[in-house]
Amino acid sequence: MKGADTLHKGERKAILQSVESLLEKYRLFKYLIPEDGQSIRSNHDIESLEKHRTFCRKIEQAVSQLPDREQFLIKERYLGINTDYITDYRVYRDSFDPPISEGTYTKIRWRAMYSLSVLLGITEYQ
Incomplete structure (x- = not known):
């Protein structure tokens, strides 16, 4: 992951914010918008629902x-669905088995966010 390690702090922060924003949008679409068609009233709603699914x-x-x-x-x-109420601390201490340190968690999270930013077209691999 040499490309990820050469970025400046400001670039890292921007990438983290961009990917976190997309993941928040994902949660909104996945869990708050009905998939069973209860609120579909028009073709626009159907198109919008399909865009969300995509x-x-x-x-x-x-x-x-x-x-x-x-x-x-x-x-x-x-x-x-409950990730708005889960903290980083809880994930690295309670979810990982065995628990990992905050530093290790930060490294894994950064690599994941950078990879997602490349896969989703937010940044180019450097």
Whole structure:
């Protein structure tokens, strides 16, 4: 991951914010928008619902391409229905078995976020 390690702090922060924003959008689409068609009133609603499903599949596909530890971290911290209430501390102390340190967690999260940013077209691999 040489490309990920050469970025400046500001670039890293921007990438983290961009990917976290997409993952938040994923949760909104995945868990708050009905998939059973209860609120569909028009063709626009159907088109919008299909765009949301496509977006969610794109995120899920990108996450599935990550190494196991990165994939686990992203799913535990960012993709679940209750992730707004889960902290990084809880993930690295309670979810990983055995628990990992904060530093290790930060490294795994950064690699996962950088990889997702490349897979989702936010940044180019350097």
